[in-house]
Amino acid sequence: MNSLESEIEPETGTETETAAEPLLKATDLQKYFETETGLTERILGNQQYVKAVDGVDLSIDRQETVGVVGESGCGKTTLGRTLSKLYEPTGGTIEFDGEDITDLSSKELRELRSRIQVIFQDPLSSLNPRKTVGEILGKPLEIHDIATGEAKRERVAELLEEVGLQPSHASRYPHEFSGGQRQRIGIARAISIEPDLIIADEPVSALDVSVQAQIINMMKRLQRKYDLSYVFIAHDLSVVKHISDRVMVMYLGNIVEQGPKDAIFNNPQHPYTRALLSSIPTIDETPEKRRTALQGTPPSPIDPPSGCPFSTRCPEYIGPECSDEHPELETVADKPGSIDAPEDVPTILEEYESPESHHAACHWLERSGDERWSHEAPAIGERGE
Amino acid sequence: MSNPMLEIENLHVEFETEDESVQAVDGISFEIHPGEVYGIVGESGSGKSVTALSIMALLDSNANVTADRVRFDGTDLLSKTDSEMRSIRGGEISMIFQDPMNSLNPVITVGEQIAEVVRHHGDVNESTNLVQEMRRKYVTGTSADSASWRRAVELLETVGIPDPETRAQEYPHQLSGGMRQRVMIAQALAGDPSLILADEPTTALDVSIEAQILNQLLDLRDEFGVSVLLITHDLGVVRETCDRVAVMYAGELMEKAAVEELFEDPQHPYTRGLMQSIPRLTDDREMLDVIEGSVPNLAAKPPGCPFQDRCAWAFEACTQPLEEHEVDPGHDVACHLHREDIPEELGEWNSPTAVRTDGGDDR
Numbered sequence: 001m002n003s004l005e006s007e008i009e010p011e012t013g014t015e016t017e018t019a020a021e022p023l024l025k026a027t028d029l030q031k032y033f034e035t036e037t038g039l040t041e042r043i044l045g046n047q048q049y050v051k052a053v054d055g056v057d058l059s060i061d062r063q064e065t066v067g068v069v070g071e072s073g074c075g076k077t078t079l080g081r082t083l084s085k086l087y088e089p090t091g092g093t094i095e096f097d098g099e100d101i102t103d104l105s106s107k108e109l110r111e112l113r114s115r116i117q118v119i120f121q122d123p124l125s126s127l128n129p130r131k132t133v134g135e136i137l138g139k140p141l142e143i144h145d146i147a148t149g150e151a152k153r154e155r156v157a158e159l160l161e162e163v164g165l166q167p168s169h170a171s172r173y174p175h176e177f178s179g180g181q182r183q184r185i186g187i188a189r190a191i192s193i194e195p196d197l198i199i200a201d202e203p204v205s206a207l208d209v210s211v212q213a214q215i216i217n218m219m220k221r222l223q224r225k226y227d228l229s230y231v232f233i234a235h236d237l238s239v240v241k242h243i244s245d246r247v248m249v250m251y252l253g254n255i256v257e258q259g260p261k262d263a264i265f266n267n268p269q270h271p272y273t274r275a276l277l278s279s280i281p282t283i284d285e286t287p288e289k290r291r292t293a294l295q296g297t298p299p300s301p302i303d304p305p306s307g308c309p310f311s312t313r314c315p316e317y318i319g320p321e322c323s324d325e326h327p328e329l330e331t332v333a334d335k336p337g338s339i340d341a342p343e344d345v346p347t348i349l350e351e352y353e354s355p356e357s358h359h360a361a362c363h364w365l366e367r368s369g370d371e372r373w374s375h376e377a378p379a380i381g382e383r384g385e
Numbered sequence: 386m387s388n389p390m391l392e393i394e395n396l397h398v399e400f401e402t403e404d405e406s407v408q409a410v411d412g413i414s415f416e417i418h419p420g421e422v423y424g425i426v427g428e429s430g431s432g433k434s435v436t437a438l439s440i441m442a443l444l445d446s447n448a449n450v451t452a453d454r455v456r457f458d459g460t461d462l463l464s465k466t467d468s469e470m471r472s473i474r475g476g477e478i479s480m481i482f483q484d485p486m487n488s489l490n491p492v493i494t495v496g497e498q499i500a501e502v503v504r505h506h507g508d509v510n511e512s513t514n515l516v517q518e519m520r521r522k523y524v525t526g527t528s529a530d531s532a533s534w535r536r537a538v539e540l541l542e543t544v545g546i547p548d549p550e551t552r553a554q555e556y557p558h559q560l561s562g563g564m565r566q567r568v569m570i571a572q573a574l575a576g577d578p579s580l581i582l583a584d585e586p587t588t589a590l591d592v593s594i595e596a597q598i599l600n601q602l603l604d605l606r607d608e609f610g611v612s613v614l615l616i617t618h619d620l621g622v623v624r625e626t627c628d629r630v631a632v633m634y635a636g637e638l639m640e641k642a643a644v645e646e647l648f649e650d651p652q653h654p655y656t657r658g659l660m661q662s663i664p665r666l667t668d669d670r671e672m673l674d675v676i677e678g679s680v681p682n683l684a685a686k687p688p689g690c691p692f693q694d695r696c697a698w699a700f701e702a703c704t705q706p707l708e709e710h711e712v713d714p715g716h717d718v719a720c721h722l723h724r725e726d727i728p729e730e731l732g733e734w735n736s737p738t739a740v741r742t743d744g745g746d747d748r
Contacts, residue, residue, distance in 0.1 A: 071591040071592075071593065071594075072562075072591055178679060179429075180679070208428035208429055208618065209428065209618065209620075209659060209662055209663055210428060210658065210659060210662050210675070210676040211428075211679070212662070213662035213663070213664075213673040213674070213675045213676075214675050216664070216673055217672050217673055217675060220671075220672065235591060235592070237592075237666065238663070238664045238665055238666050239664050241664065241666055242664035242668075242670075242673070243664075265666060275593065276592065276593065277666070279592045279593045279595070279596045280592055280621065280666065281592075281595070281596075281619060281621025281622045281624065281625050282621055282624070282625075282665070282666065283620045283621050283623075283624045283648055283660065283663065283665070284665055284666070284667050294593035294596070294597075295597075297561050297563060297564075297594070
């Protein structure tokens with residue numbers, strides 16, 4: 001696993017920055033939740049765990065946007081919360097700006113909060129309904145000793161203008177705003193203490209398309225102004241493509257494919273990524289009226305398949321190796337299975353060549369392209385466990 | 386041309402609150418033909434769900450519904466009594482809601498819930514009196530040999546639920562979101578409807594499950610010839626699923642067209658703005674084009690076009706009442722830019738290069 005990291009890092013940085021440390025780096029990160037188990041079962045040692053994040057390696061560079069996509073329940077929200085230390089990781093390490101932040105005292109954690117901020121999906125439930133917007137935005141400034149009194153009020157007014165609201169809105173309560181405006185307040189709160197990294201968990205999914213575009217553009221502008229890095233968690237691939245530099249595709253607590261967004265969208269190698277891409281409704285071209293639907297639903301993260309997590313639904317299932325052997329993320333470039341996709345394979349752009357930093361975890365990469373593209377997978381019911 | 390399955394003409398829905406009245410639907414007209422999937426697309430608060438609920442007469446008593454015409458299969462729905470409407474609802478017209486967890490009864494098995502609809506609206510000869518129903522629901526359960534139960538299992542199979550006999554005996558919380566939505570569809574089919582109103586049926590689902598459900602709806606249309614009114618905010622879903630579509634904004638229909646035509650040649654500034662504000666897999670725009678501002682307050686709409694405050698092309702005439710202009714057969718646009726006498730400097734609005742946004746973000 002460790003040999004992989006060195007390949008992931010030099011990514012979007014310019015020449016002078018290539019040697020720089022990533023802003024955040026996680027190694028073999030795990031987050032398990034205990035399921036509700038009766039006392040006897042527990043005494044017998046039968047405690048079960050939901051493996052929400054199951055061994056994830058990632059790194060985020062300065063001023064970079066990393067998109068995390070996947071279906072609901074794939075662990076993307078848990079990943080975001082673990083990275084921001086809202087959850088304690090079960091295993092693995094997290095380094096932020098060169099320092100290990102896996103175990104921190106509450107005092108250290110408070111300092112970390114001024115550098116990593118979070119934007120939530122539902123701004124109404126993440127804003128205190130009994131506090132005015134001025135109080136909501138002013139509190140972090142006080143806690144982190146940035147401004148008090150008049151300076152604080154000025155900073156709040158500035159922040160409101162920064163996110164497209166009026167300074168006079170400081171005296172209003174969250175319920176007086178529309179969904180889009182509330183999300184602006186959530187963003188203003190996140191940038192108020194000028195963090196280095198913002199973890200945005202589905203920040204635009206609850207918004208209407210026209211408002212969504214306003215918020216996305218604003219986030220891009222703020223990123224440049226404040227030199228922010230984003231982890232952008234979303235289920236909408238078009239939005240992720242628009243905002244991200246790099247994309248990670250998650251399935252059942254694992255990253256199954258990652259790379260620069262061009263690589264993910266022009267040369268998707270993991271069958272799950274391809275299935276996701278072809279299942280997006282598009283307004284661009286005349287569709288054939290039927291999308292290829294991925295069959296079935298994801299398995300339970302309590303008892304994930306022992307081999308490839310996607311093996312129970314994979315439209316390109318090979319054989320027992322898929323069910324038994326867990327594939328590791330590997331560089332896609334020059335792998336025999338990644339090349340020579342015939343023209344009729346949708347979603348893959350023929351002339352695109354993946355850079356070193358494009359990784360996928362699939363047994364097909366080691367096999368020949370000829371075999372891959374002519375393969376017919378056995379029906380889902382006829383696969384070994 | 387066949388008679389429309391549903392005809393709506395000049396539908397108004399007004400909600401009375403203590404100190405104001407809100408025009409949620411403001412004079413809309415459309416019709417749906419047999420076997421057609423008709424889409425209404427709009428942002429939240431545009432009145433699309435209220436439209437569906439008013440057709441079903443499911444709105445609260447503070448809603449004041451008026452229309453020149455609401456006809457279903459040739460019969461007038463507005464003059465129906467409550468009990469007549471009850472036999473139509475769930476029978477000839479059925480509805481699928483966005484959130485099946487809130488619309489299925491959590492303490493009754495899904496098979497039971499479907500079987501009940503079969504007894505009330507299907508042609509099985511089983512008693513539906515209250516005592517019998519209560520006994521079935523809460524005490525004995527519907528006998529697995531009865532016609533209504535068998536039909537329920539059959540319907541679950543139709544909508545693609547594996548192992549329907551077992552699933553029919555499960556409760557809603559035991560099913561996944563996609564499964565629950567399929568149960569809703571099965572329930573909607575139980576009365577053998579000719580029109581299904583589907584209100585954001587896939588919004589709560591993941592894309593892969595969404596594709597399964599939409600394919601299912603299209604299969605049912607092909608198989609049983611039902612008409613579908615599909616309400617959604619997702620233009621991608623519209624393009625994939627619908628035959629014709631209406632774009633709704635602040636209670637009014639801004640543009641109506643066949644799906645291909647709407648996407649290839651949108652003729653209303655709002656429709657264009659919507660399409661440009663969506664990130665696409667195929668575009669490389671650094672910034673998205675944004676419709677500035679926000680929707681007007683429905684309790685105090687400006688006179689004339691509801692979109693005038695946000696429209697880059699607004700001119701004096703926009704404060705006058707809107708009228709529909711037929712730009713092509715079957716393609717109606719409610720916009721004054723389609724009048725003969727628009728000011729000269731606006732004449733270029735319809736050229737492909739016309740841009741009147743600053744492409745900035747949000748102010």
